[in-house]
Amino acid sequence: MAPHLERSIVAQIVRAGLLAPSGDNCQPWRFVWNERELDLMLVYERAESLYDVQHTASWIALGATITNMRLVARSRGYDVSAELFPRGHGESHAARISFQPMTPHHDPLMSALEARCANRRPYQRTPLTAALRDALLAIARNGPGTSLELVETNQAKRTAAALAARNDQILFENRALHDGLYRWLRWTPQGSGDGMPIGSLELHPVERPGFHLLGSWPVAHTLAACGVTRLLPLRTQRTYQRSAALGLLTVEGQRPEDFVHAGEVLERLWLTSTLQGLAFQPITGMICLLLRCRLAEGQGLSPRHRALVEDTGAQLARVFPALAHRTPIMLFRIGFAAPPTARTPRRPVEDVLSLES
Numbered sequence: 001m002a003p004h005l006e007r008s009i010v011a012q013i014v015r016a017g018l019l020a021p022s023g024d025n026c027q028p029w030r031f032v033w034n035e036r037e038l039d040l041m042l043v044y045e046r047a048e049s050l051y052d053v054q055h056t057a058s059w060i061a062l063g064a065t066i067t068n069m070r071l072v073a074r075s076r077g078y079d080v081s082a083e084l085f086p087r088g089h090g091e092s093h094a095a096r097i098s099f100q101p102m103t104p105h106h107d108p109l110m111s112a113l114e115a116r117c118a119n120r121r122p123y124q125r126t127p128l129t130a131a132l133r134d135a136l137l138a139i140a141r142n143g144p145g146t147s148l149e150l151v152e153t154n155q156a157k158r159t160a161a162a163l164a165a166r167n168d169q170i171l172f173e174n175r176a177l178h179d180g181l182y183r184w185l186r187w188t189p190q191g192s193g194d195g196m197p198i199g200s201l202e203l204h205p206v207e208r209p210g211f212h213l214l215g216s217w218p219v220a221h222t223l224a225a226c227g228v229t230r231l232l233p234l235r236t237q238r239t240y241q242r243s244a245a246l247g248l249l250t251v252e253g254q255r256p257e258d259f260v261h262a263g264e265v266l267e268r269l270w271l272t273s274t275l276q277g278l279a280f281q282p283i284t285g286m287i288c289l290l291l292r293c294r295l296a297e298g299q300g301l302s303p304r305h306r307a308l309v310e311d312t313g314a315q316l317a318r319v320f321p322a323l324a325h326r327t328p329i330m331l332f333r334i335g336f337a338a339p340p341t342a343r344t345p346r347r348p349v350e351d352v353l354s355l356e357s
């Protein structure tokens with residue numbers, strides 16, 4: 001017999017789920033409470049992106065949501081079990097979450113839920129402490145089939161940063177990727193909602209007008225024809241290499257469940273980093289494009305871009321050997337930094353949670 005959860009507790013659990021990261025802050029989810037179980041639904045229209053190949057990026061985000069919901073539910077005295085894809089793959093019904101009474105448990109990661117964020121500033125080069133490095137590696141090792149590789153030497157960081165930054169060239173040369181980015185950019189601050197405030201990109205004030213101009217596809221297209229978009233990765237590379245470490249989380253297998261479970265682990269890594277005062281930024285566009293080549297034959301990419309992605313993947317695998325034989329989940333960077341200039345908003349709980357008796 002399922003325990004009776006008050007609606008206010010369900011709302012708190014969903015609110016914690018909403019705080020999870022998602023690509024471009026698209027928040028591709030909807031929740032349905034039927035007085036016994038909580039259904040977590042993927043909203044396809046929000047998940048449309050060339051980066052979200054076969055919804056893998058959404059499954060990662062949904063995994064992060066489940067981690068957040070579990071932390072809050074356990075603190076309120078309910079353990080969580082999540083049945084993934086109860087109606088089969090390809091369905092929007094990603095998880096059916098049920099609750100079992102338990103002694104309330106307050107995990108220290110709870111206090112990082114609100115503070116966790118993507119920080120796109122340059123970081124200090126202060127190295128990771130051994131304790132922190134071990135803690136992150138252990139989280140990944142203890143996950144289902146997940147593993148983490150960290151690179152911390154200047155040479156390896158520089159190489160990985162340069163390869164990851166190549167994404168920015170493709171981003172401004174491929175119309176679907178370009179339009180996808182500008183769809184989710186927000187030029188004026190919002191109290192609630194979705195997408196990314198322009199401030200969160202940490203552009204220098206002199207860069208903003210140019211970035212605004214690049215939002216016009218004809219302008220981006222013309223600049224690409226003149227070779228200007230090839231210069232964009234240089235700035236990004238400089239920022240990426242200003243980090244204590246770059247990390248690649250991988251998983252065995254490539255079923256949708258594998259991405260969800262790895263997303264759960266990713267969120268634990270991110271919350272742990274936050275708790276320890278570390279800034280964190282996914283720098284994973286190139287990894288998504290690599291997945292597009294591996295899982296969808298590079299559909300949506302030009303032959304030239306496909307070749308660039310495959311070459312980048314081969315070179316990245318020399319820095320992160322697991323990339324050659326495991327499924328990449330996320331490339332990210334961590335380090336010590338000032339807080340981000342702007343934080344992303346979230347949609348209100350009442351907009352995403354519906355009740356079904």
Ligand SMILES: Cc1cc2nc3c(=O)[nH]c(=O)nc-3n(C[C@H](O)[C@H](O)[C@H](O)COP(=O)(O)O)c2cc1C
Nearest residue numbers: 021022023024025057060117118282283284285344
């Ligand atoms: C699967 C996934 C991929 C992401 N990829 C990138 C990325 O390549 N670059 C980046 O700066 N942020 C990336 N993000 C971070 C999101 O943009 C960020 O989580 C979202 O805007 C919400 O902001 P917050 O994390 O600060 O709450 C990614 C997040 C997820 C879950």
